[in-house]
Amino acid sequence: xxxxxxxxxxxxxxxxxxxxxxxxxxxxxxxxxxxxxxxxxxxxxxxxxxxxxxxxxxxxxxxxxxxxxxxxxxxxxxxxxxxxxxxxxxxxxxxxxxxxxxxxxxxxxxxxxxxxxxxxxxxxxxxxxxxxxxxxxxxxxxxxxxxxxxxxxxxxxx
Amino acid sequence: xxxxxxxxxxxxxxxxxxxxxxxxxxxxxxxxxxxxxxxxxxxxxxxxxxxxxxxxxxxxxxxxxxxxxxxxxxxxxxxxxxxxxxxxxxxxxxxxxxxxxxxxxxxxxxxxxxxxxxxxxxxxxxxxxxxxxxxxxxxxxxxxxxxxxxxxxxxxxxxxxxxxxxxxxxxxxxxxxxxxxxxxxxxxxxxxxxxxxxxxxxxxxxxxxxxxxxxxxxxxxxxxxxxxxxxxxxxxxxxxxxxxxxxxxxxxxxxxxxxxxxxxxxxxxxxxxxxxxxxxxxxxxxxxxxxxxxxxxxxxxxxxxxxxxxxxxxxxxxxxxxxxxxxxxxxxxxxxxxxxxxxxxxxxxxxxxxxxxxxxxxxxxxxxxxxxxxxxxxxxxxxxxxxxxxxxxxxxxxxxxxxxxxxxxxxxxxxxxxxxxxxxxxxxxxxxxxxxxxxxxxxxxxxxxxxxxxxxxxxxxxxxxxxxxxxxxxxxxxxxxx
Numbered sequence: 025x026x027x028x029x030x031x032x033x034x035x036x037x038x039x040x041x042x043x044x045x046x047x048x049x050x051x052x053x054x055x056x057x058x059x060x061x062x063x064x065x066x067x068x069x070x071x072x073x074x075x076x077x078x079x080x081x082x083x084x085x086x087x088x089x090x091x092x093x094x095x096x097x098x099x100x101x102x103x104x105x106x107x108x109x110x111x112x113x114x115x116x117x118x119x120x121x122x123x124x125x126x127x128x129x130x131x132x133x134x135x136x137x138x139x140x141x142x143x144x145x146x147x148x149x150x151x152x153x154x155x156x157x158x159x160x161x162x163x164x165x166x167x168x169x170x171x172x173x174x175x176x177x178x179x180x181x182x
Numbered sequence: 183x184x185x186x187x188x189x190x191x192x193x194x195x196x197x198x199x200x201x202x203x204x205x206x207x208x209x210x211x212x213x214x215x216x217x218x219x220x221x222x223x224x225x226x227x228x229x230x231x232x233x234x235x236x237x238x239x240x241x242x243x244x245x246x247x248x249x250x251x252x253x254x255x256x257x258x259x260x261x262x263x264x265x266x267x268x269x270x271x272x273x274x275x276x277x278x279x280x281x282x283x284x285x286x287x288x289x290x291x292x293x294x295x296x297x298x299x300x301x302x303x304x305x306x307x308x309x310x311x312x313x314x315x316x317x318x319x320x321x322x323x324x325x326x327x328x329x330x331x332x333x334x335x336x337x338x339x340x341x342x343x344x345x346x347x348x349x350x351x352x353x354x355x356x357x358x359x360x361x362x363x364x365x366x367x368x369x370x371x372x373x374x375x376x377x378x379x380x381x382x383x384x385x386x387x388x389x390x391x392x393x394x395x396x397x398x399x400x401x402x403x404x405x406x407x408x409x410x411x412x413x414x415x416x417x418x419x420x421x422x423x424x425x426x427x428x429x430x431x432x433x434x435x436x437x438x439x440x441x442x443x444x445x446x447x448x449x450x451x452x453x454x455x456x457x458x459x460x461x462x463x464x465x466x467x468x469x470x471x472x473x474x475x476x477x478x479x480x481x482x483x484x485x486x487x488x489x490x491x492x493x494x495x496x497x498x499x500x501x502x503x504x505x506x507x508x509x510x511x512x513x514x515x516x517x518x519x520x521x522x523x524x525x526x527x528x529x530x531x532x533x534x535x536x537x538x539x540x541x542x543x544x545x546x547x548x549x550x551x552x553x554x555x556x557x558x559x560x561x562x563x564x565x566x567x568x569x570x571x572x573x574x575x576x577x578x579x580x581x582x583x584x585x586x587x588x589x590x591x592x593x594x595x596x597x598x599x600x601x602x603x604x605x606x607x608x609x610x611x612x613x614x615x616x617x618x619x620x621x622x623x624x625x626x627x628x629x630x631x632x633x634x635x636x637x638x639x640x641x642x643x644x645x646x647x648x649x650x651x652x653x654x655x656x657x658x659x660x661x662x663x664x
Binding site (some may be wrong): 044046049051052053054055090091092093097098100101102104105108109117118119120123149151152153154155157 | 285286289293302303305306308309312334335336337341343351354355356369391480481488491492494495496497498499500502503
């Protein structure tokens, strides 16, 4: 890997944002929240394909769990309806609980896997659940030509 | 070597944000110099917010107050004048059941009107630029698909995703742009002036329960007021019964006229829920078998029971627009790759600001630019009596700089909104047919009361309108990439 970062703090101090990659939604199975697992070419030199795909697949599984329609969601829905939805003042919906889990998972992935490679994942909820935004950082200390070449190779590959 | 030196950011809102900029907890304000602003204050759509962002409604709320007054007055009269007689003569269960229905109606009404219908936040400048790049790259290759559409296959059906020029996103399937609120709404059903809000993914079930319970309440009041008058006229004769309880006459009149539309609407929405369609889709006939033998609804679960349960008892997705969060001091990290993007981003935020403060700036814009609009040819809607708006494409060459184009956007929308407002003043519209904003397939349907028939053919975008608009946007892209 071209750059090594020990934690997110170092990213902030020494890196400049080179590019952003957006992983779009996969609507092939309907309107449930899924993201495409296709590996973007800009990340080719930065991270292993399997790690990336694992992250996206785990996120997809979390979202599927949040939106699952089954016994528990029916129970929650009926209970909420009978209490005129007042119960949501005290209780968190299942979706919100899973969203918090996703937030923690993304934080953990960033710290363990992505930040050391100069990448940062933004939680999709910050982007309206439309995209997973992955920011690619370049170390300011390293030569500017590497950032230039990675972004041009990215655009020409399309 | 991993060094976990960062404290987990404290969550001011429900969603955690990975912040590489500071390790201080999120609850301390990002900007120490200027006062904190909440996100609803900078919201680009045309919504009104109350209670510091907790309540969200459309801009025109007059009809909502009418709904509220009608319900309160009719129920109030019922409880004050008819219930004492009926509870003595028949059973005290009557006011109890009436009371429960009344509370339920109000609860669901407020929930529908005040909650976020499922608004999709607009694209960040980086996202928009990335999409623009992809679109221009795709269309520079040999095969040229219709611009600004993407096709996806969902459960075997091909669905076209349209690009929203206002929100700069490809709309997810079943989402639509509400021109009245100027937002893209997920699973957009329709904009209901009676509840003063759009009806979309997050508040559809409340809307349905509202009209269902209101039907029951209306029928309940109607039936028992008639019973009251009949019982009284056994005692005193018909005319003196009416004289002694004049409120009953008013209630009967109100209930009689409401019952048809409300019960009809409930029936219609029951059908929609059981077939898992939106009003939008039903009106366009997207999934009807008339379009083709293989046309079916890819979102339906197959049986009525599952469709109903999913719509009413399924998980409630959270709001995507985080109204009460705080606006960050700088919008994003420094220097995205091309200079044009920051320029683009800043004019975007200006136009968003213009839309967010609806009254002052856009009205003056309308006054100065009024002359340019009426000259536009209307983009051929099938309605012969169509409002002479057309889709109003921006002319390709008359926008030498970005800022004038961003001025045009709120202008067009306000113009459309103004005309649309005139249109709704006169009639009794249980709901408005949903419309698309200035994007080229923007043929505005005439809002006939339960207008089903007219919009089907007109919704397709002729290539000519599209190329005009596409040229202007290409001009934009070229300018921004300088």
